[in-house]
Amino acid sequence: MTVQQCHEPGTAVAGVPFGRAARELELKPREFELAVQLGHVRTVAAGPGGRRRVPREEIERHTARPGFPDTLRTRVWVVGTAEGAELMGISPARFGRLARAGCFAPVRFYVNRYRAVVWHYLAADLVEFADASPDLLTGRTPPALRTALAEREDRRARTWRARRIDQLLALAEDPWERAAVMASVLGPEQLADAVPDPCERAYVSALRPELAYGRSNAPAGREVIDRVTLAAAPDEIERYRRRLTVALAEARVIRQAPMPKGPPVAGSQVVPALMAGEPMAATSGAPTTGTGGSPGVRQATPSGFRALWSWLRRRRAPLARD
Template sequence: MNATETTCGRTTGTYATRRGRTAGERAPDRSAVGPAAAGPAATVASGRAAQELGLKRGEFDLAVHLGLIGTETPPGGGNPRVGRAEIDRLRATAGFPDSLRDRVRTAGTAEAAALLGISPVRFTGLARVGCVSPVAFYLNRYRAVVWLYLVEELTAFAAREPELLGGRTPDGMRAVLKAGGDRRARNWRAHRTGRLLSRTADPWARAAVRASALDPVQLAGVVDDPYERAYLVRTRPAGAFGRPGSVSGREAMEQLMLADEPDEILWCRVNLVMELDRARESRPAPRPGDDRPRCDPAAVPPGLRVPPRPVGREGRGGHGRPTGPRRPGLRLRLLSRLGLGTAAPPRPPGRDR
C-alpha cells in the first residue's frame, strides 16, 4: 500500500500534503503561514469558552451578565463569542478557577438563610423589602419563581447590616411586609437594566434596553412611530437566563420582565424618552427600503439612459404578441439554467398545439 492510500482516511489537508510529497513535489513552506492561520482561533464559541474556564453554562451566562467575562459580537452578527485573549486573562488570575466560580456562586432562599444563620422566613422578609436583591431566577415545575442571590453579595450584606439578622424587625420593614410589598422583581429588573446599559454605548441599543421593561401598550404611548417601535423590539436584549421550553413558562418570564407598578412604569417611560432623544440625534431608525440604493433618474447621464420599451401595437404584432420568429424551447432552456425546470427538445412543428 502506498503513502497516498495510507492517508486517505485522514483529513483532506493532510491527504493532499502527503500525496504531494509522494509524487516528488516540494512540501509547502510552513514558515510563510501567518500567525492567524497557524495559531488558534481568535475567538471561540460560548460553550467552548465555558469548558475552558471550568464553568457550567448557567454560571458562564451569569458571569457575562455581571461583566466578569467580555464577549465580542461577530461582524456579520450571530451569537457572542469570547476572545482567546480574554480566556487567557481569566486563566492567569490568582486562584483560578475557584476564584471565578466563587464570584458567580448563587444560592436560593433556603441556602441563603442557612448561610446567614437566619430562618428562611426572615430572609424572605429581608428580600421582599429590598435589603438583598436577586441576581437571577428560574421557574420550577409548578411555574413558580425561584429567586437566586449572589453569595458574594449576601456575605457583604451580613457584614454591613448585622443588626438586621436578629432581634426585632424594624417598624418600617414590618409595615411594608404587612401591606404585602415585594420588591424582589422590581430590584431584579433595575439591576438587570443597569448592567445591560453598562455593556453598550449605542444610543438605539440603550433605548431598546429601556423599552424592554414596557408592555406594547406603554411602548406605543411613548414611541408613536411604528418603525421606531419595530426597531426597538428587534434591538432589545435577550430574555433572562434559563428560558423554559413550554409556552406558558416563556409567557411567565416575559411578564416578570415588565414593569408592573405605576411609579416604576413612569420611571421607565421617562428614561425611555431621554434615551430615545439621544438615539434620534445620532441616526434615524431604519425603514423599509433603506438598505436598497435609490437612483434618481435625473442623476443618470443622458448617454446611459435606456429608452422605455414600446408596449403599444407599434412594438407588437397585430394580436398583442411580440413580433419576430418564434423560438420553441427557449423558455425551458432558460428555466433549466436557473434551476427552475428541465430543458426539453422542441416538438416538431406539426405536433405543437
C-alpha cells in the same frame, strides 16, 4: 456591579468562542453565562452579526490568578433561599422577608412546574449585605422594615429588573439598542404610548432583548414570566418611560429609525448577552439539577460551604471593586 465589555466599534477582534472559553475557565455553561453578564469575563465583538468572543488574554488573566478556578466560580456562586439563609446564619423566613423588602437583588429566576417563581441570589451579594447590616439578621424585625413589608409589594421582581437592565445597557453599543433595552420592561400598550411613531416603535421592538432566558411556550408560563419581566408599579413604569424618552432623543441624533421591512420581531437581533456567542449546551433556561438539591443551585459540601463562606468574607472588598 457594572458589566465591563471590551469592544472597538466597527472592528472584528479574534477571540475564543464562548463554549471553548467556558471549558478553559472550568465553568459550567450557566456559570459562564452569568460571569459574562456580571462583567467578570470580558468579551469582544468578533465578526459580522454581532457575534462576541472572549479574548485569549482574558482567559489567561483568570487562569493565572491564585486559586483558579475556585476564585472565579465563587464569584458566580448562586444560591436559593434555603442555602442563602444558611450562608447568612438566619432562618429561611427572615431571609424571605429581607428579599421581599428589596434588601438584596436576585440575579436570576426560573418558573417551576407549579408556575411559581424561584429566585436565585449571588452568594457574594448576601455576604456583603450581612457584613453591612448585621442588625437586620438578629432580633426583632425593625419597625421601618415591618412597615415597608406591610405597605409595599414584593420587590424581588423589581430589583431583578433593575439589575438586568443595567447589565444589558452595559452591553449595548448603539443608542437605539439602549432605547430598546429601556423598552424591554414595558408592555405593548405602554410602549405604544411611549413611542407613538410606528417606524420607531417597530425598530425598537425588533431590537428588544429578552430579559429572561428560556421563555416558556405554555401560555401560563409566559404569563408568570411577563409578571417578572414587565414593570408593574406606576412609578416604575413612569421611570422607565422617562429613561426611554431620553434614550430615543439621543438615538435620533445619531440616525433616524429605518422603515420596517416586515412585522416587528419579538426578541433581540443584537447581542444583549450570550445569544450572539457560540451556542452552548444547557443555556436554554431550563435549570440544571444537582444531586439532591434545588434546580440550578451548586451544592457544596459542609466543609466546602464553610470554606467558601470564609473566602467570601475575606474577598468582599476586592469583589466590590472589580
